[in-house]
Amino acid sequence: SRWCLITSHKLYSSVYDPNEKTFEKLLIANRGEIACRVIKTCKKMGIKTVAIHSDVDANAVHVKMADEAVCVGPAPTSKSYLNMDAIMEVIRKTRAQAVSLNVSLCCSFLSSLSLQASEGVTFIGPDTHAIQAMGDKIESKLLAKNAKVNTIPGFDGVVKDADEAVRIAREIGYPVMIKASAGGGGKGMRIAWDDEETREGFRFSSQEAASSFGDDRLLIEKFIDNPRHIEIQVLADKHGNALWLNERECSIQRRNQKVVEEAPSTFLDPETRRAMGEQAVALAKAVKYSSAGTVEFLVDSNKNFYFLEMNTRLQVEHPVTECITGLDLVQEMIRVAKGYPLRHKQADIPINGWAVECRVYAEDPYKSFGLPSIGKLSQYQEPLHVPSVRVDSGIQQGSDISIYYDPMISKLITYGSNRAEALKRMEEALDNYVIRGVAHNISLLREVIVHPRFVQGDISTKFLPEVYPDGFKGHELTDLERRQLLATAASLYVAEQLRSQQFLGTPRIPIAKSKRSSWELSVHLGDGTYPVAVSKHGSSFSVEVDGMKLNVTSEWNLASPLLSVTIDGTQRTIQRISRNASGETSIQFLGTVYKLQILTKVAAELSKYMPEKAAEDTSSILRSPMPGTVVAVSVKPGDMVSEGQEICVIEAMKMQNSMIAAKTGKV
Numbered sequence: 001s002r003w004c005l006i007t008s009h010k011l012y013s014s015v016y017d018p019n020e021k022t023f024e025k026l027l028i029a030n031r032g033e034i035a036c037r038v039i040k041t042c043k044k045m046g047i048k049t050v051a052i053h054s055d056v057d058a059n060a061v062h063v064k065m066a067d068e069a070v071c072v073g074p075a076p077t078s079k080s081y082l083n084m085d086a087i088m089e090v091i092r093k094t095r096a097q098a099v100s101l102n103v104s105l106c107c108s109f110l111s112s113l114s115l116q117a118s119e120g121v122t123f124i125g126p127d128t129h130a131i132q133a134m135g136d137k138i139e140s141k142l143l144a145k146n147a148k149v150n151t152i153p154g155f156d157g158v159v160k161d162a163d164e165a166v167r168i169a170r171e172i173g174y175p176v177m178i179k180a181s182a183g184g185g186g187k188g189m190r191i192a193w194d195d196e197e198t199r200e201g202f203r204f205s206s207q208e209a210a211s212s213f214g215d216d217r218l219l220i221e222k223f224i225d226n227p228r229h230i231e232i233q234v235l236a237d238k239h240g241n242a243l244w245l246n247e248r249e250c251s252i253q254r255r256n257q258k259v260v261e262e263a264p265s266t267f268l269d270p271e272t273r274r275a276m277g278e279q280a281v282a283l284a285k286a287v288k289y290s291s292a293g294t295v296e297f298l299v300d301s302n303k304n305f306y307f308l309e310m311n312t313r314l315q316v317e318h319p320v321t322e323c324i325t326g327l328d329l330v331q332e333m334i335r336v337a338k339g340y341p342l343r344h345k346q347a348d349i350p351i352n353g354w355a356v357e358c359r360v361y362a363e364d365p366y367k368s369f370g371l372p373s374i375g376k377l378s379q380y381q382e383p384l385h386v387p388s389v390r391v392d393s394g395i396q397q398g399s400d401i402s403i404y405y406d407p408m409i410s411k412l413i414t415y416g417s418n419r420a421e422a423l424k425r426m427e428e429a430l431d432n433y434v435i436r437g438v439a440h441n442i443s444l445l446r447e448v449i450v451h452p453r454f455v456q457g458d459i460s461t462k463f464l465p466e467v468y469p470d471g472f473k474g475h476e477l478t479d480l481e482r483r484q485l486l487a488t489a490a491s492l493y494v495a496e497q498l499r500s501q502q503f504l505g506t507p508r509i510p511i512a513k514s515k516r517s518s519w520e521l522s523v524h525l526g527d528g529t530y531p532v533a534v535s536k537h538g539s540s541f542s543v544e545v546d547g548m549k550l551n552v553t554s555e556w557n558l559a560s561p562l563l564s565v566t567i568d569g570t571q572r573t574i575q576r577i578s579r580n581a582s583g584e585t586s587i588q589f590l591g592t593v594y595k596l597q598i599l600t601k602v603a604a605e606l607s608k609y610m611p612e613k614a615a616e617d618t619s620s621i622l623r624s625p626m627p628g629t630v631v632a633v634s635v636k637p638g639d640m641v642s643e644g645q646e647i648c649v650i651e652a653m654k655m656q657n658s659m660i661a662a663k664t665g666k667v
Contacts, residue, residue, distance in 0.1 A: 154221025628652030
């Protein structure tokens with residue numbers, strides 16, 4: 001990955017002092033992009049790395065990057081990446097001096113690690129007390145109150161059952177947030193607006209919490225409606241020093257999981273930023289925190305902020321902080337773990353430029369803003385040729401996206417001297433990102449970053465449902481954009497026809513006439529069919545659409561997955577996703593994939609005689625919208641069910657989803 005660090009930042013991060021000894025070998029008990037991220041810094045620091053992996057991850061990128069790799073079990077995380085006994089055995093066999101852990105393992109691992117102290121094994125992260133205190137949302141809230149940190153009103157104990165959940169919710173007042181005490185990443189979390197949703201939320205949240213964290217305890221607190229989600233990055237050492245490294249704006253979310261993050265926030269003024277930073281540091285010092293961590297807040301429209309939780313790990317979105325401060329947070333975590341004091345004072349921490357991160361997922365954004373997709377990455381090309389772009393990923397062309405793990409493909413980060421520049425580069429990077437073989441959320445990400453509300457900074461955690469109340473439908477073409485797409489598709493069709501007449505650069509049949517310079521086509525897009533006239537002038541095409549002429553120019557490299565096209569002076573990067581012999585083609589244009597059919601005028605006139613395939617009647621079928629595991633079936637053959645009744649529960653990527661009947665009927 002290309003690091004978005006500018007020259008003036010070298011004072012902070014990119015230079016490693018070889019005389020500052022840390023560890024010779026470090027074991028990374030994680031997978032995917034975060035494991036790769038740790039390995040990169042270890043290589044820079046001269047530290048050898050040991051990767052662990054499940055059997056299905058034997059060819060994963062983090063396994064190939066590490067100096068050593070050991071299989072710790074089968075695909076399910078509970079039997080591999082969260083298998084404490086197997087990981088402890090690998091530490092002993094490889095003689096690793098330090099270990100970087102999956103956060104779900106930390107508490108149970110550290111209790112065993114104390115037995116290994118004589119072997120000199122160091123944990124890269126905070127100590128047991130801090131992890132246990134901050135990993136338990138109930139205890140962390142009490143500690144935050146004692147540290148004079150603003151907290152959300154709610155019930156501070158453990159909720160025993162659904163009946164007690166309803167009673168507590170009524171006392172607090174709806175809406176309420178039900179969430180796992182040991183949770184994170186949006187798992188084990190539900191919003192309830194009434195008694196029925198509270199009972200259902202208690203059931204699903206406790207099941208998800210037990211599945212993901214091995215702890216089904218829940219808490220309930222007041223749901224702050226329409227807030228911003230802003231977090232403070234903290235860094236502390238073992239000598240009582242602690243810094244706040246500015247904020248990250250994480251309000252663009254779906255299902256309580258972040259989608260787009262940026263640093264700094266457009267919303268905070270210096271006074272609010274300082275107040276949040278100082279409270280975050282106060283909490284870190286209260287638990288004697290020593291490592292990198294994140295204190296998350298909800299911020300209302302009046303800039304009142306409330307403690308949400310503290311994550312005792314390296315957050316997914318940490319790269320945006322690295323971009324604006326110049327600090328390598330992994331390097332700082334390793335230094336702190338070795339016992340070195342922090343190298344910087346609070347006054348040294350800058351806000352230099354602007355950084356934006358988009359989480360690229362293997363998800364179908366047209367289903368609930370993103371339901372998981374699985375498959376093999378048949379083609380994969382990161383947009384690293386775009387200036388000031390960083391891609392943190394743990395996959396490559398040929399990698400499998402499976403049901404066992406998080407569907408994240410990568411973290412795409414762009415950096416600029418200001419927000420407008422960073423967003424413009426993100427738009428270009430998304431257009432130049434090639435992902436084939438699985439569904440992905442590029443179209444949603446691109447629409448978010450160019451939306452007027454987002455550009456103006458008018459956002460909250462309800463941004464997606466407010467902007468797309470009927471669900472995400474893709475980019476809506478303006479008349480000009482529609483003409484540009486039609487002209488580009490027609491030009492691409494003609495360029496391909498001309499190429500098919502060539503053989504090794506010469507006409508296939510030398511005696512055949514190949515001087516044709518104009519074509520009359522019929523292009524079907526959406527609900528409309530449009531007559532298009534194309535004429536060729538050198539490497540350019542003049543295309544008439546809706547009575548208007550457009551000039552389309554390109555190098556027409558049809559073998560490339562990316563095609564740069566200039567339409568009347570406007571540059572667009574498109575991707576042709578697929579095509580077939582019947583003229584059907586799919587083109588990614590402005591982030592969204594459009595299906596078109598391009599026919600000659602004669603073929604279009606004859607196509608009306610072709611019979612259409614009748615659509616399958618699926619009204620009596622319940623079909624899972626995503627791959628996953630059936631964890632519960634609520635009915636049996638012969639049962640009568642009503643519309644909206646739960647039929648079964650599907651678990652996919654650690655999230656549980658209730659499948660309901662679309663109509664009344666008999667199973």
